[in-house]
Amino acid sequence: MALTNPMKIVPLNCCQCSALLNASEEVRQVLCQHCGSQLAVLHEGSAAYTESREPKPMEVAIEQLLEESEQQRELAVLDRQWQKERRQYMVIVYDGTARVPSSSIANDTVITSFVGGLLFVFIAWLFSDNLLSFVGGCLLIGLFVVIGLGLSRLQHQRSAAYQEAERCYRRRRLDLIEKPEAFPSKGWG
Structure with a gap:
């Protein structure tokens, strides 16, 4: 019994590590057993050679x-925008320093207004x-307390x-x- 179409083996060299590869003539891609590179098998006339399917390390x-x-760069732009926006929310305290608004400042304002109002009454x-x-x-003291409560509410909203x-x-x-890579893998497949 005669073989009708025997496969012809083509000797190739890995373009990455120069290892000797043997592949059938019909093969269009091969994996180098020496370095693990995925290679495309290209044919030009009677010559065959390999070309890397993976991006070069460089x-x-x-x-x-x-x-x-x-x-x-994007993080730096975002951080600068946040610093600018953050300044709009800052609260200047009695000693002239800027602080981040907090609920504790608002709570202090309520307590101060209430205790101060009782003391003044x-x-x-x-x-x-x-x-x-007396009335x-x-x-007048009630007005002081109402203003303090209003400022406290404003501080809570700002916080x-x-x-x-x-x-x-x-x-x-x-x-x-955490965004996905801007340059996805260039591997084939």
């Missing part, structure tokens, strides 16, 4: 550097010689807005850090 390194550089009661001056003093803005910033930053 190309991969450059692509990674470009990706990291772009990511660092007591003082007004002690030093008033008639009911009209007038209490009204909540700051916390939401910070959450958005952190989410965007994390998305940039």
